[in-house]
Amino acid sequence: MTTFVDRVELHVAAGSGGHGCASVHREKFKPLGGPDGGNGGRGGDVILVVDQSVTTLLDYHHSPHRKATNGKPxxxxxxxxxxxxxxxxxxxxxxVIQDKAGNVLADLVGQGTTYVAAQGGRGGLGNAALASARRKAPGFALLGVPGDLQDIVLELKTVADVALVGYPSAGKSSLISVLSAAKPKIADYPFTTLVPNLGVVTAGSTVYTIADVPGLIPGASQGKGLGLEFLRHVERCEVLVHVLDTATLESDRDPVSDLDIIEEELKQYGGLGNRPRLVVLNKIDVPDGKDLAEMVRPELEARGYQVFEVSAVAHTGLKELSFALAGLVGEARAAKPEEEATRIVIRPKAVDDAGFTVVKEEDGLFRVRGEKPERWVRQTDFSNDEAVGYLADRLNRLGVEDSLMKVGARHGDGVAIGPEENAVVFDWEPTVMAGAEMLGRRGEDHRFEAPRPAVTRRREKQAERDEADQEFDDFDPF
Structure with missing residues (x-):
């Protein structure tokens, strides 16, 4: 059964916003007390957060579909x-969070680091929020906006200071078990280590982490063995340690050729050429291993490597190795730039940015794209004529109609608002004014008008009676 997963595809859905309410306040002796529809709640976000207690992506391998809750109406x-x-x-x-095309969206390093993978939709405004001096009694409300839907790839890259690399059964797991408190599985057959193991090492005043990367073989960077799956865990490590087996039973292998093969795989993988390296000649507790280590050491040192002869079984040479690694880790940390204080980045909108674009496509359709018009379309109840008129008002005020005229749109041309897969298409009818202006005083109800003085009402009734009497007097049946 799979117990370690370091790459998954995750399908996340944020919650949709709740719809606004169209309601009129009613109470005794005041049957029409004005609009009182409330706003819908916003949808929940999907947020990824770094948790040091989590070490694998196994949960998302079994349950790749995750959804936040919707806002209430x-x-x-x-x-x-x-x-x-x-x-x-x-x-x-x-x-590391990527999209399906492989573009990096975020790199989450450090406890508590967060990333909003999918943003919840806005809640729709109720008719109380839509009321104004000109629109005293809106008979509609705005719909909630659907939440984001995202398909993302999560890829785990182990965060460690030192990476142990080498052939299977070179003794990497044994070495990390004696340098730290880690207890990896150890056996005398290849590919014992199937998952990266992490250990914490203390050398003097320096504390650093060390990772045991599963064994590499020729062709690992092209997908052979387990190398391609786990080479990514070497990327974040500041120091690479070649663990070479000096007591191998395979006649066609020796420490120098093993080093050349692993270096070639690291080169093919890319991005690791500038990492400091040292070489560990392991298993010198075996007589033949000790002799072979003494034989190849001069050649390795001539190449510029710092070489340590150790035995994980006999605990030989471990102290010198741990302090040498601490020195390299300290140098790497000192070379890193200091973290700057949090800065607030202000990105003002361009002066000529209208907030939308209008493009004529090859088939003659005019397509409107922009965050505001697309959101307004999603919030409109097209079964309500007043809501459609309100949308027309908003688009007209934004300048969409003027832009359509500038790009050559004419009466009856097709206009689409939104992306091709989810657009609202209609035949354009150019007007001088749109929506509320065409309807006069749309959204106003005389029942909500302030009552006129009693004297004025009596005068009007008397005028109506006088007019009726005059008409009767002027009537001549003959």
Whole structure:
């Protein structure tokens, strides 16, 4: 059964916003007290957060579909809907988030680092929020906006200071078990290590982490063995340690050729050429291993490597190795630039940015794209004529109609608002004014008008009676 997963495809869906409510306040002796529809709640976000207690992506391998809750709709009496609850997904330290095309969206390193993978939709406004001096009694409300749908790839890259690389059964797991408190599985057959193991090493005042990467073989960078799956765990390590087997039973292998093969695989993988390296000649507790180590050491040192002869079984040479690694880790940490204080980045909108674009496509269709018009379309109830008129007002004020005229749109031309897969298409009818202006005083109800003085009402009734009497006097049946 799979117990370690370091790459998954995750399908996340944020919650949709709740619909606004169209309601009129009613009470005794005041049957039409004005609009009181509440707003809908916003949908919940899907948030990835680094949790040091999580070490694998196994949970998302078994359950790759995750969804946040929707916002609740608004209600009468100015009651707003409840917001949807955010869905927080813990991920291991060192998780890289990519889209399906392989573009990196975020690199999560450090406890508590967060990334909003899918944003919840806005809640729709109720008719109380839509009321104004000109629109005293809106008979509609805005719909909630659907939440984001995202397909993302999570890839775990182990965060460690030192990586142990080498052939299977070179003694990497044994070495990490004696340098730290880690207890990896150890056996005398290849590919004992199937998952990266992490250990913490203390050398003097320096504390650093060390990773045991599963064994590499020729062709690992092209997918042979386990190398392609786990070479990514070497990327974040500041120091590479070649663990070479000096007591191998295979006649066609020796420490120098093993080193050349592993270096070639690291080169093919790319991005690791500038990492400091040292060489560990392991298993010198075996007589033949000790002799072979003494034989190849001068050649390795001539290449510029710092060489250590150790025995994980006999605990020989470990102290010198641990302090040498601490020195390299300290140098790597000192070379890193200091983390700057959090900066607020302000990106002002361009002066000539209208917030939307209008493009004429090859088939003659005019397509409108922009965050505002697309959101407004999603919020419109097209079964309500007043809501459609309100949308026309908003688009007209934004300048969409003027832009359509500038790019050559004419009466009856097709206009689409939104992306090709989810657009609203209609035949354009150019007008001088749109929506409320065409309808006069759309959204106003005389029942909500302030009552006129009693004297004025009596005068008007008397004028109506006088006019009726005059008509009767002027009537001549003959």
């Amino acid at each position: 608004g209600a009468g009496d100015n009651r707003s809907g409840k917001d949807g609850q955010d869905l927080v997904l813990p991920v291991p330290d060192g998780t």
